[in-house]
Amino acid sequence: MELVSPAGNLEKLQYAWEYGADAAYIGLKNFSLRVKADNFFTDEYKTISALKAHYAQQGQPKKLLCALNISFHNDDLKAFLAEADYFKLYPIDAFIIQDIGMVSVLRKHFPHIPLHLSTQANCINYEAVRVYRDLGFKRIVLGREASIADIAEIKAHVPEMELECFVHGAMCIAYSGRCLISAYLTGRSANAGACTHSCRWDYSLLSKQNTTSADSDREEDFPLVVEEKERPGEYFPVEEGEGYTALFSSKDLCMIDYLADMQKAGADALKIEGRMKSLYYTALVTRAYRKRLDALQGKITEAEAEPFVQELYNTAHRAFGTGFYFSKDDANKTTRGESKSPYFMAGTIGKQISANRYEFIAMNKITVGMPLEYIGPDICAVEDIAYTLLDPETEEHREWVCHGHPCLIETAIPLRSGFIVRSRGSIT
Incomplete structure (x- = not known):
């Protein structure tokens, strides 16, 4: 099964791919259902193309899925057509749409790029899947109201269609997310x-x-x-x-313990929600599902995957549930309160400067002596209290660092670019 992760900006895209996603879905400015996400614009397509080429050369090809899942008004359609040539610069592997009017538009301007049906279209039965197949869609992102049994029945009737199913993240108190x-x-x-x-x-x-x-x-x-x-x-x-x-706040979806059921039912791709979530969330959730999928495929043992799976509980989340997959009764149970994590993200590791020195890109304030933990694609969490913070120009020791202050970190623990640095507690 393909693992599909969210990417609200270029940095999150890099972390989604690096931490185990087979595909990542992005939005383009003004045409995505997450306008508060940074989305993608200017010349970022150059970096994305280079990054895809890098993974391909490493024998780990990655897909880029583009969400054009708003309901298009006439002005939206005109604006899209005006920017179509710019969108052609992106190495897009599929468009995710809900507006049926976009089928002919995309077929004309992007004839070789497959179409995926957005969950917003609330497709949850095999006859509807057949209709979308005949319209030229390659994949259906099923409505979240579809159960495990529904997935199996749809796959039995339309086996040639790819089915993508949400497995993790926030859910809406609305039909397939069509919330008012x-x-x-x-x-x-x-x-x-x-x-x-x-x-x-x-x-x-x-x-x-x-x-x-x-x-x-x-x-x-x-x-x-x-x-x-x-x-x-x-x-x-x-x-x-x-x-x-008729009230309000749903649990967060979490199907990490039921991936074998999803596979047996016929799911071709598993989707994580959260283009507006943090880089930390993107990386840890993607990594947890990657490890559980690797265990399901026999690449690692369940025991090896388990520590990474447990890290899901160190991301900001509400009470977990299984949505509509086994019983709508679970989906109907609401929750309340903020979604918090026991950790805050201190920053990320950039370039390696020397044998034990690395660029430290601070995102929040830390002071020397505060226990740090390093996280990588295959490193669950390694604690460090013996690190040193250095001024990158003078190499003088620093007592603290925060966002916007260039810094090096010196440590005996081997790190590499792309590692995440976190600390327990709240942001100071």
């Missing part, structure tokens, strides 16, 4: 790439007797309302019915 909560509360539409993650805000449930100024019509129709912590005095209706209450 953000647009309703803030005017920023998730379907145009501007989701505010309103489903994860801090709400209080109130009855009309406990409100101070709720609209009377709303009170009559909805005896219960919610008030968001940062918006006191604004009340939004809560709909209740037999066996349900």
Whole structure:
């Protein structure tokens, strides 16, 4: 099975590939459902092309998938056509789309690049898969409402179609991610790439007797309302019915323990959510699934994979669940609270300067004596308290370093470019 990881910018793309992704999906400016991600622009295609060539030469070919998964308005379509020649500079292996109108556009301007159907199209049955196959799609990213049994049945009916399934990350309280909560509360539409993650805000449930100024019509129709912590005095209706209450924040999806079930059902690719997540998240989650897949394929043992799998719990996440794969009851269980990690990312390792000196690219403040841990694609976590921080020009010892300050780190622990440096605790 192919492992597909998120890449919100060029640096995250590099880490996704380096930490084990077979493919990474990116967005291009203005045409992706993650407009707050950095996405890709200017001449970054040159670096990406060189990076792909490097992995190919190493016998580890990587794929670049491009998400054009917004719902295109007429102006969006015109803007895309105006930039089509620029997009042709990227070494794109497939486009991910939901808007059916883009099929003919991409076929005309990118005739040799395969099409993948976005999960936003909520394709969850074999007849729909056949229709998309006949339209020219190579792969379906199934709607997240599809169960393990659904995947197996679809694969049995349309075996020639590639099926990609989400296995990790945030889920939406919406059908295949087609959410209107953000647009309703803030005017920023998730379907145009501007989701505010309103489903994860801090709400209080109130009855009309406990409100101070709720609209009377709303009170009559909805005896219960919610008030968001940062918006006191604004009340939004809560709909209740037999066996349900329409509220809000879902668990995070985690299928790391069920990859054999996904394989047996016929999944061709496993997808990690999170183009807006951190570099640290991208690397550790990708690495965990890479190691578990390697164990499933007999390349390493389960015991060798397990320490890397446990690192999932050291990333920021909400309570984990299995979504709709085994029972919708699990998907319907909500959670609350912030997603936190017991660690903060101190920085990354750049070029090797000498036998035991390396460029240290600080992202947060650390002081000498603070225990650090080094993480690599095949190094789970190695602690270091005997390091030295140096000024790169004078080689004088430093007592601290933070983002924007050039620095070298001297250590007896062998490192290499691309390693992550973290420390336990909160950012200072």
